[in-house]
Amino acid sequence: MITRADCAARDHRDPSSALRERFDLPKEVIYLDGNSLGPLPRSVRERLGEVVDRQWGQDLIRSWNVHGWIDLPLAVGAKIAPLIGADPDEVAVADSTSVDLFKLLAGSLALRPDRRTIVSERDNFPTDLYIADGLTRLRGDGFQVRAVGREEIDPIESALGPDVAVVMLTHVDYRSGALYDMAEVTERVHAAGALMLWDLSHSTGAVEVDLGAAGADLAVGCGYKYLNGGPGAPAFLYVARRHQQAIRSPLQGWLGHAAPFELSPDYRPADGIARFLCGTPPILSLAALDAALDLFAEVDLGALRTKSMALGQLFLELVEQECGGELEIACPRDAAHRGSQVALRHPEGYAVIQALIARGVIGDFRTPDVLRFGLAPLYLRFADVWDAVQHLKEVLTGREWDRPEHQQRAAVT
Numbered sequence: 001m002i003t004r005a006d007c008a009a010r011d012h013r014d015p016s017s018a019l020r021e022r023f024d025l026p027k028e029v030i031y032l033d034g035n036s037l038g039p040l041p042r043s044v045r046e047r048l049g050e051v052v053d054r055q056w057g058q059d060l061i062r063s064w065n066v067h068g069w070i071d072l073p074l075a076v077g078a079k080i081a082p083l084i085g086a087d088p089d090e091v092a093v094a095d096s097t098s099v100d101l102f103k104l105l106a107g108s109l110a111l112r113p114d115r116r117t118i119v120s121e122r123d124n125f126p127t128d129l130y131i132a133d134g135l136t137r138l139r140g141d142g143f144q145v146r147a148v149g150r151e152e153i154d155p156i157e158s159a160l161g162p163d164v165a166v167v168m169l170t171h172v173d174y175r176s177g178a179l180y181d182m183a184e185v186t187e188r189v190h191a192a193g194a195l196m197l198w199d200l201s202h203s204t205g206a207v208e209v210d211l212g213a214a215g216a217d218l219a220v221g222c223g224y225k226y227l228n229g230g231p232g233a234p235a236f237l238y239v240a241r242r243h244q245q246a247i248r249s250p251l252q253g254w255l256g257h258a259a260p261f262e263l264s265p266d267y268r269p270a271d272g273i274a275r276f277l278c279g280t281p282p283i284l285s286l287a288a289l290d291a292a293l294d295l296f297a298e299v300d301l302g303a304l305r306t307k308s309m310a311l312g313q314l315f316l317e318l319v320e321q322e323c324g325g326e327l328e329i330a331c332p333r334d335a336a337h338r339g340s341q342v343a344l345r346h347p348e349g350y351a352v353i354q355a356l357i358a359r360g361v362i363g364d365f366r367t368p369d370v371l372r373f374g375l376a377p378l379y380l381r382f383a384d385v386w387d388a389v390q391h392l393k394e395v396l397t398g399r400e401w402d403r404p405e406h407q408q409r410a411a412v413t
Contacts, residue, residue, distance in 0.1 A: 001321070002314070002317060002318060002321060002386075004383060004386045007314070007381075007382040007383045007385065007386040008382070008383050010310075010382040011381045011382050011383055014307065014381075014382070015303070016299060016303065016304070016307060016377065016378070017381065019295065019299070019378050019379060020378075020379045020380075020381065022041055022042055022043065022295060023039045023041055023042065023228075023378075024039065024040040024041070024042050024045065025379060029360045029361075029362060030360060030361045030384050030387055030388050030391075031362050031376075031379075031380075032361065032362060032363045032373040032374055032375065032380070032384075032388060033362045033363055033372075034206075034225065034226060034228075034374040034375075034376035034379075034380075035202055035225055035339075035341045035372065035374030035376070036225065036364055036374065037224055037225065037231055038205075038224060038225055038226060038227065038229070038230075038292070038376065039228065039379065040228075040230070041228050041291065041292045043291045043292070043294060043295070044228075044288045044291045044292050046291070047288065047290070047291035048284065048287060048291075051067075051283065051287045052284070055067045056283075063283075069281070072093070072281055072283065072286040072290065073092050073093050073094050073255075073277055073281050073286065074089075074092055074093075074273070074274060075290070076236075076286055076289055076290045076293065077093045077273070079293040079294075079296075079297075080093070080204070080227070080236050080293065083204055083205060083209065083227075083296060083301065084200060084204055084209045084210075084211050084219065084221070084238060085210030085211045085212045085213055085214070086211050086212060086238050087212070087241065089241065089272055089273060090238055090239060090240060090244075090273060091236055091237070091273065092236065092237055092273045092274065092276055092277060093223065093234050093235070093236045093281075093286060093289065094234060094235070094236075094237065094276065094277050094278060094281065095234060095235060095278060095279075096232075096234070097127070097199070097201055097221065097222045097235040098127050098130075098131050099235070099251070099278075100220040100235050100236070100237040101127075101168070101197075101199070101220050102134075102250070102251070103237065103249045103250060103276055103278075104197055104220060104237060104239070104276075105118060105131065105132055105135050105166060105168065105197065106135055106249075106250040107239075107248055107249060107250070108165055108166035108195045108197060108217075108218065108247075109135075109139065109143070109166070110247070110248060111165075111195065111243065111246060111247055112165035112166070115162070115163050115164055115165035115193075115194070116136075116139075116142045116144065116163060117143075117144050117145075117146050117161070117163045117164045117165060118132045118135075118136065118143075118145045118146070118164075118165065118166055118167075118168060119145075119147075119159050119160065119164050119166070119167045119168070119194070120132060120145060120146075120147050120148075120167070120168045120169065121147060121149070121150055121169060121170070122147040122148060122149050122150075123149070123150060123173070123175070124147070124168070124169070124199075125170055125199065128168060128170065128199055129145065129147060132145045132168060133145050146159065146164070150173075150178070160188075160192040160194060161192070162192075162193070164192060164193075164194045165194060165195065166194055166195040166197055166217075166218075167185075167189045167194055167195070167196055167197065168197045169185065169196075169197075169199070170198075170201065170202065171198050171199065171200050171202070171203040171209065172202035172203045172207060172339030172340075172341075173202070173339075174201075174202055174366070175330070175343060175366050175370050175372070176330055176331045176332070176343050177202075177312075177331040177332070177339040177340075177341040177342060177343055177372075178331065178332050178337065178338065179207065179332070179336075179337050179338055182198065182209070182210075182211075182214040182216065183210075183213065183215070186215050186216050187215070190215065195217040196215075196216050196218070197216075197217065197218040197219065197220070198216055198218070198219040198220075199219070199220055199221065200219050200220065200221035201220070201221050201222045201225060202225065202226075202339055202340075202341070203221070203226075203339060204221045204225075204226060204227060204236075205225070205226030205227045205228075205296065205376075205378075206304070206305070206308050206340035206375075206376060206377060207305060207308065207339050207340055208301050208302060208305045211238060211240070212240075216238075216240065217240050217243060218237070218238060218239055218243070219237070219238035220235060220236065220237050220238070221235060221236050222235045222236075223236065223289045223292075225374075226340065226374075226376055226378075227292060227293060228292040229285070229288055229289030229292045230285065230288040230292070232285065233285055233288065233289045234281070234282060234285050234286060234289065237273075237276055239273055241272075244271075244272050244273060244275075245271070245272075248269060248275070249269070249275055249276045249278070251278045252267045252269070252278075253277065253278030253279045254279070255274075255277040255278060255281070256269060256270055256274065256275045256276060256278055257269070258270045258271065295378065299378070304377045304378070305377075307377040308340040308375060308376075308377040309335035309336070309338075310335075310382075311340075311377060311380060311385055312331075312335055312340070312341070312342050312375055313335050314382060314385050314386075315342045315373065315375065315385050315388075316329060316342060318385065318386060318389040319344065319389055319392070322390065322392075323389070323392060323393050324396075326346065326396050327344045327345065327346055327371075327396075328344065328345040328346070329342075329343075329344060329345075330343040330344055330345045331343040331344075340374065340375050340376065340377065341372055341373060341374045341375060342373050342375065343366075343370050343371065343372050344370070344371045344373075345369045345370055345371070346369060346371060346396075348401045348402070349365050349368075349369040349370055350365045350409065350413060351401035351402070351403075351407050352371060352392075352395055352406075353365040353371055353413075354401070354405075354406035354407075355395045355400040355401045355403070355406045356388075356391055356392060356395055358400075358405075358406070359391045359394075359395070361387075361388050361391045361392070363388075364413065365413045366413070367413075
């Protein structure tokens with residue numbers, strides 16, 4: 001029998017427990033939605049105040065040079081690089097995940113001109129599929145997206161053929177948290193002559209990622225989940241150095257030019273990763289993400305992943321101990337095959353989540369019946385997991401989900 005005292009003792013032994021104080025988390029909230037939006041690091045508020053009041057307010061346009069605004073997309077990318085097993089010159093921060101996917105998928109098709117198929121998962125995050133579909137429609141006759149079930153992707157050979165230019169998969173499934181073996185899948189894709197593009201939106205900052213060791217070609221990821229860069233924080237993209245001089249971005253914006261301030265009417269792509277920059281960077285958002293990333297310089301990623309796995313195992317064990325048979329576990333039970341989240345199923349999943357939120361336990365819901373709980377190891381405590389499951393138990397036993405106010409759907413779930 002696991003007790004709250006057991007969980008509190010684990011917190012006492014946790015070397016990362018002090019990091020929680022670096023976040024501005026409401027005391028009355030148990031926050032289990034960092035896989036959708038990370039909380040506010042205290043350093044971000046300080047940085048934004050300085051950027052707004054001094055850099056923008058006082059130094060105005062001089063800040064592009066004086067405070068290095070123009071360098072932020074690559075400088076922030078270099079901070080993300082060690083979190084994903086990349087070199088600093090292989091990562092840039094720009095635009096959204098959707099836009100970056102479009103750039104890299106288009107570049108992939110150009111690198112494999114005799115192949116016209118993009119392979120992905122049928123249950124991949126929808127925007128990834130939308131972007132791929134839109135791109136193939138834009139390219140015209142013969143280009144297609146082949147979306148297969150996850151069971152068909154393993155083994156990956158069943159989804160591949162000589163027509164496949166690029167395989168686009170999400171490293172950690174957004175619903176279930178199921179985790180791909182990145183190195184194994186990438187090797188299979190390469191054996192078929194295709195490029196491998198990983199979406200790291202549910203990985204970076206909570207799961208160990210080593211793109212270089214896996215031999216991955218391309219990757220994208222967002223800045224506002226486990227990286228805590230704030231709502232709508234810009235995304236990052238990765239291009240392995242071996243591809244950088246051959247691949248082209250279809251969005252030839254002025255900051256991707258070899259000499260942006262020549263203001264030449266003729267486009268010449270910049271060398272390296274900089275060619276994937278496009279428009280003027282959003283400085284406030286970049287500054288927020290830059291400050292948030294400083295926290296990761298103080299942690300060991302292996303230890304962070306170990307804690308993430310332990311939090312997930314504790315959550316599942318407590319659900320089985322405290323909640324009887326009302327909930328179905330919808331994520332892999334083996335922590336090695338699961339990202340930093342757990343997923344449960346309940347026929348009234350949306351209403352259950354709303355009842356939990358009313359109690360100050362914030363998770364989220366994914367259609368049709370999935371309750372998701374993000375377990376961000378930077379700030380979550382083992383005792384928080386205990387308390388969250390107790391609230392879940394009380395919501396279920398008291399049928400609090402059956403109240404009318406919890407049944408009404410909001411715009412964001």
